Amino acid sequence: MSGRESDLQQRCIECLSAEGIYHVNTHGNAFERRGRPDLYICCRGRFIGVELKKGEDDVPTPLQLKHLREINDNEGIGVWITTLDELKDLISSLDR
Numbered sequence: 001m002s003g004r005e006s007d008l009q010q011r012c013i014e015c016l017s018a019e020g021i022y023h024v025n026t027h028g029n030a031f032e033r034r035g036r037p038d039l040y041i042c043c044r045g046r047f048i049g050v051e052l053k054k055g056e057d058d059v060p061t062p063l064q065l066k067h068l069r070e071i072n073d074n075e076g077i078g079v080w081i082t083t084l085d086e087l088k089d090l091i092s093s094l095d096r
Helices: 003-018 062-073 084-093
Strands: 022-025 039-043 046-052 077-081
Touching: 003 022, 003 039, 003 046, 003 084, 046 062, 046 084, 062 077, 077 084
Parallel strands: 046 077
Antiparallel strands: 022 039, 039 046
């Protein structure tokens, strides 16, 4: 993960922790299935898989998109974000 992406990841984790929102930060390793989202979140009864990207020009791989699509197909929320504000907007949208 690049410096900017890891910074985004840390800010997202801090935000979720401060709000008391359950989350799991996945780590790419030999035991983790490839392409899984960086963050699993359970908030207001919704399952959310979030793939973090360092900027608008950085898009998920086809395998990452497949995982996000499978989450959406199963009535969860699978998204990729590039800013902390996008995560905050997503969380606040759950109240609407």
